[in-house]
Each structure stands twice: as structure tokens, then as C-alpha cells.
Amino acid sequence: MIHTSDYEIRDEARVRDVVRRNGWATLVSVADDGAPVASHLPVLLEDTPPGEPMSLLSHVGRPDEVLHALDSGRESLLIVQGPHGYVSPGWYAMTPAVPTWDYVAVHLWCTVELLDAEDTYAVLSDTVDRYESVMPEPVRLPDVAEYAHRIAPGAAGFRLRVARWQGKAKLSQDKPRAVVERVVAALGSDPHYAQPALAAEVRAELGRRPGTAP
Incomplete structure (x- = not known):
């Protein structure tokens, strides 16, 4: 990722939070023939x-x-993409200005441990529980046990052990406070480019600026 110290995430707890909140990732490995696969x-x-x-x-x-x-x-690379979105210079109320893209992303370099059938089934069950827990009538694998056990062999579960990581949060840090506040407002309500989750990240980053009251 772009090497800009102002955008670096240095706190592992924040990296964990990004991973926890954004559970759809991209796994990149090198195949036996040397070609990258994702x-x-x-x-x-x-x-x-x-x-x-x-x-x-x-x-x-x-x-x-x-x-x-x-x-x-x-080693494989796991890419976790957090909130991201287009930022229009029309929101800045200042010139000159050009568009940009704000984002949060984490790269995790991992070694992989394949799991057996029993542990794979547990991963499948835990994944279902993670996302069904907010539904008004959650569906769990025990509710469809016969079907779930029949299709589970079609999946291979694995554990990713993180050797090192890199995190970036490009959240309009280079803009004056008043401009960032306008960006937050637009990301929360723009009819074309609203990204409420990104607005919350930009707002939180603004709160981390030196001299900002807790």
C-alpha cells in the first residue's frame, strides 16, 4: 500500500477492530506454478x-x-477492505482541489493451517452464527443439520496465523478541520456518494487530531 506515515495504523487493537467489523476479505497466494491466485x-x-x-x-x-x-x-496475503468511498472536491468549498478516495485497509501476511472436517464444520457454524445473530429469526446450522452436514465436505476450513501486518487509514488527514467536517457531512448524506460507515471513520480520525478534546 501507499507508504505515507500520516495514514499508517500503528495500533494492533485498531487493526483487529477493522478485521472484526469487515469480515469479507481477499486471500492472495502463490500457486504451485508460481502464478498468483486470489x-x-x-x-x-x-x-x-x-x-x-x-x-x-x-x-x-x-x-x-x-x-x-x-x-x-x-506465506499468503490476506487483504481486508474497510469502509471506503469517493470524496468530491465540490464538498471542500475551497480551491484549488481535486477528487480523492478515502479508505481503511489492512494487509495481513499469514501462514496457513488446514483444518480437519470437524473443525471445518465448526468454522462454518461460527460464520453462520456471526452473521445470523442480528436477524430477527436467526437460522443456525443445527436447524438445517442434515443439509449442512451433506454440503460441508465441499468446504475446506483453515486457520490464518498472522506473521506481520500493515494498516492504512486515508481519511482526509491533509485537510483543514472545517473541510473535513464538510466531508463528513457529505459522506453521511450525499445522494450519490454517501458512505455512512466511512463518514464515521473520518469523524473518528478528526477526533484523534492533537488538541481535540476527548
């Missing part, structure tokens, strides 16, 4: 004790675990 998949952040490296759980449909050579011991 898959889009859901991820769950595991609860690890303080001081221990991050780890995540996920699954792919077979035979993607073979395509990714997940049992090779090679």
Missing part, C-alpha cells in the same frame, strides 16, 4: 490472549485450497 472469502478473528499474534479462521470451496496450495507452508 479468492474472496469470509473471515473470523479469533480471540487470542494479549501479546499473542492475531489469528483468523476462514474457509474456501473445494478445490480452491489446492489452487492456493494452502498446505505448502508458503
Whole structure:
């Protein structure tokens, strides 16, 4: 990612929060023939004790675990995209100005541990629970156990152990406070480019500026 110190996320707790809130990620690996391969998949952040490296759980449909050579011991890159969106210079009320794109993203370099059938099923169940928990009438795998057990062998579960990470939060840090406040307002209500989650991130970043009252 772009190397700009003003945009770096240095706090691992914030990285964990980005992963926890944005569970749809891109896994990039090097196949046995040397070609890069990518898959889009859901991820769950595991609860690890303080001081221990991050780890995540996920699954792919077979035979993607073979395509990714997940049992090779090679490192893979997991990309987690947080809120992002177009920022119009028309929101700035200042000139000269050009458009930009604000975003939050995390790159995690991981080693991969393939899981057995029982643990894979547990990952599938936990993933369903994670997203069904907010529904008025949640559907759990035990509710459809026969069907779930029949199709589960078509998935390969795995654990991602994070070796290192890089986080970026480009959130209009280069703009004066009054301009950023207008960007926040537009991201919350613009008829074409509203991104409420991104507006909340920009607002939070504004609150981190030196001299800002807690």
C-alpha cells in the first residue's frame, strides 16, 4: 500500500477492530506454478490472549485450497477492505482541489493451517452464527443439520496465523478541520456518494487530531 506515515495504523487493537467489523476479505497466494491466485472469502478473528499474534479462521470451496496450495507452508496475503468511498472536491468549498478516495485497509501476511472436517464444520457454524445473530429469526446450522452436514465436505476450513501486518487509514488527514467536517457531512448524506460507515471513520480520525478534546 501507499507508504505515507500520516495514514499508517500503528495500533494492533485498531487493526483487529477493522478485521472484526469487515469480515469479507481477499486471500492472495502463490500457486504451485508460481502464478498468483486470489479468492474472496469470509473471515473470523479469533480471540487470542494479549501479546499473542492475531489469528483468523476462514474457509474456501473445494478445490480452491489446492489452487492456493494452502498446505505448502508458503506465506499468503490476506487483504481486508474497510469502509471506503469517493470524496468530491465540490464538498471542500475551497480551491484549488481535486477528487480523492478515502479508505481503511489492512494487509495481513499469514501462514496457513488446514483444518480437519470437524473443525471445518465448526468454522462454518461460527460464520453462520456471526452473521445470523442480528436477524430477527436467526437460522443456525443445527436447524438445517442434515443439509449442512451433506454440503460441508465441499468446504475446506483453515486457520490464518498472522506473521506481520500493515494498516492504512486515508481519511482526509491533509485537510483543514472545517473541510473535513464538510466531508463528513457529505459522506453521511450525499445522494450519490454517501458512505455512512466511512463518514464515521473520518469523524473518528478528526477526533484523534492533537488538541481535540476527548
